[in-house]
Amino acid sequence: MGSRYQQATTLHIIIFLLVIHLVTGQYKIISPDNPVIGVIGKGVILPCQLKVNIIPERLSVQWIFTGDSPKIDVTTYDGKNTYNPVREDYAYQGRTNFFQSEFKKGNLSLHLKNVVLSDKGKYTCSVFYENWYDEVVVDLHVAAKSDESSVFLDGHVGQGISLTCKSQGWFPEPQIVWLNSTGQTRKEKVTTQAMKTSSGVFDVVSSMTLEPGSDKEVSCRVVNNLLNAMCESRVLISDVFFPSTSPWMTACLVILCLNIAVIAAVGYKLNSSFTQSRKAATSESRDHLERLKAEQDFWEARSHAVPITVNADCQVLELQVPGAPDVGSNMSEPAVLNAASTVPVLVGKEGFSAGKHYWEVEVGQQQDWVLGVLRKTGRPKEEGFLPGEHYWALHRSQGDIFSSEGDHQIAKRQMSDSVIGVHVDLEEGQVSFYEAKQMGIMVSMPLRLGKDPAEKFYPFLSKKEGEHTPAIHPVLIPVPLKLH
Secondary structure: HHHHHHHHHHHHHHHHHHHHHHHHHHHHEEEOOOOOEOOOOOOOEEEEEOOOOOOOOOOOOEEEEOOOOOEEEEEEEEEOEEEOOOOOOOOOOOOEEEOHHHHHOOOEEEEEEOOOOOOOOOEEEEEEOOEEEEEEEEEEEEEEOOOOOOOOEEEEEEOOEEEEEEEEEOOOOOOOEOOOOOEOOOOOOEEEEEEEEEOOOOEEEEEEEEEEOOOEEEEEEEEEEOOOOEEEEEEEOOOOOOOOOOHHHHHHHHHHHHHHHHHHHHHHHHHHHHHHHHHHHHHHHHHHHHHHHHHHHHHHHHHOOOOOOOOOOOOEEEEEEEEEOOOOOOOOOOOOOOOOEEEEEEOOOOOOOOOOOEEEEOOOOOEEEEEEEEOOOOOEEEEEEOOOOOOOEEEOOOOEEEEEEEEEEOOEEOOOOOOOEEEEEEEOOOEEEEEEEOEEEEEEEEEEOOOOOOEEEEEEEEEEOOOOOOEEEEEOEEEOOOOO
């Protein structure tokens, strides 16, 4: 009797083990070979492939997230319906779905939409069927890539030119490489900073100084090694931007030295009997030297040329202009200011907070116009910008040119040039206006720099309806090379 009971028990155990073996041999989840990489803002598929010939209807799947926080039940499929846990802080609500049409093929993968930085972590795919259970862990890495980078000319550093490369929206922190025209890494010293934003991605800024005589084609390449992706910008720097290699600067210095030598020779050889003629010659030479110095200053200012574009919409500037003199009045006396009047102006799209910047405006033969630079420390008022201390300008009225100082003192000046150059020097704190064709300075005005870190200076010029409007005159600037 006992022997028969023992035999029956043994047979049941053997059958049970065989069933378990058959079930476990029939179902198997294929593990992914590598971590999955998701791009921020885009969708990603977390793989979970069941190796089986026929999928039972009562099969259920559960996805669980494990990251820095406690485990989160992402979503569940019970064989008929999909469930998402309802929580106030639920981060996956509306962002997940299964490929139900692929269930018959064993595809239990999860589609995660609109990937965010906090999605980084491990995801467990758990599969249940009666007494069988198996799971696989998918490791999700998160990355981000910017679509563009930009190279800017910051100004002169000694005899070289400072270049800055900027790009935004990277994760993880990218690498910046400066290249020459042959694609080789440049040997100049590079300074790079990466700033982590509130959203967790990185903005990068890198700077280098291009010295005279070096390869003038410069490329800035930003690389994301996790995505094996990059973006690149190139510029070609002309020799005219290097102070030591400028042909105008060299010519002016040579002429200046020759004139000094001539003056010294004339002064040495002339005796006291020709005192009057010597004074005349010295005065003429001095005027000539001053003219050469003025041209040299003009070309130095013009070497800081930058591209200028203005907004199409007009803004309003309150401007005090001189009134017409009374009949019989002394024309040499300062003009009397009228009450402030509003003038429609076009304002530059980008402002300057540091460095030196130059641009030119073509005014033609117009009798009335205004142009210059204005300061903004915040949002402008609805009716326009504050007068006086917030703008520095030249204003032409009835054929005469006036310069506005900070306290509205007006200096009257005749003018015949049709192109005006404007040079804003935020290092020395002054703005200068030039007769571009005559290569001479018209007037310089001091800038009162505030302590507001958001303070910027914007180019502006007048706008007239139905009449010719002053236009930005093209000046030679570096042209970016397009990538192929």
